[in-house]
Amino acid sequence: MTGNPSDAPSPPPTGAGNGPAVTRREFDALFSAVRTWGRWTPADRGAWNRVTPDHVRRAAALVRDGAVIPLARPWDTSAGPDNSRPALHFMSDLGDVEAPEPTTHKDFLAVDYHGKAVSHLDALSHIAYRGQLYDGRPAGELVDSQGARFGAVAALGPLVTRGVLLDLPTVVGNAWLEPARAVHSEDVAAAERALDVTIGDGDAVLLRTGSIRRRRERGAWNPDAASAGFHVDALPLLASRGIALLGGDGDSDVRPSPVEGVHSPVHALAIAAMGVPLLDNLDLEALSTACAEAGRHVFLLLVAPLNVPGGTGSPVTPVAVL
Secondary structure, three states: OOOOHHHOOOOOOOOOOOOOOEOHHHHHHHHHHHOOOOOOOOHHHHHHHHOOHHHHHHHHOOOOOOOEEEOEOOOOOOOEOOEOOOOEEEEEEEOOOOOOOOOOEEEEEEOOOOOOOOOEEEOHHHOOEOOEOHHHOEHHHHEEOOEEOOOOHHHHOOEEEEEEEEEHHHHHOOOOOOOOOEEOHHHHHHHHHHHOOOOOOOOEEEEEOOHHHHHHHHOOOOOOOOEOEEOHHHHHHHHHHOOOEEEEOOOOEOEOOOEOOOOOHHHHHHHHHOOOOEEEOEOOHHHHHHHHHHOOOEEEEEEOOOOOOOOOEEEOOOEEEO
16 A cells, blocks of 8 residues: 555554553653763763763674665655655756756755654754753753754764664564554563663664554554654663663654653653653664564664754664674
């Protein structure tokens, strides 16, 4: 089936696999428990400060086959239920603007990338909880119409570290996880055992739910209404392992949100509490196949966001190397 919106399934009802429900009081206690404010300098690099030259060397030693796997979705210029603000791409020079010889062809790109269709990195300025960015910085004073003066993507720079693929559909024996299916801490532990991996300090953890395959076979749907992703109860485990980056083929949050009054609780915990940037909307299908063939689910991961002063994130093509 194609991405015809008429083929899209009805969103599952609230609570259909996304629970258990979490009260705001419980969530705030969890936020305090995983918070790492005051730990690093510079603070606006957050958990990327965990990654040292030793981490990079160990990650580079994982390269055995030389297989290079890009993890980004194609630039999406078509509107749909999961792409309400399509990216722009048009030609600005067809060889008829500048003097001839050599003929020059140019194009223009633009995107409102914080959504469900573009592979992108969320910087620490992207999310505030109760008016505070990561490290307790006041969002109202540090983010305005000119951009962010704390936690901007330009402060992050590139990341090279060990990547870990949590391939949940492979673990549970399904083609994909259905929308609204929550991934709990026990699912993470089960995936570690089944895939023979242990998440460690400075790692980038990528969650495959199979949403890309489901979209290709069943058609597009609105992932704001229902998508597979982490329940907040998985975050203490990930925090205890000292991860540097979290991402997946969705936006990491299970939807509907299980937390009353908080629409993106994993975003709040990871970015605003833990200082862990997020990678959203990756295509992990080729990586899943490559990891299965190689018999290992760890690899060298490279993430190089655009150098945008004041930016709250960046479109990005992460690269896995096995």
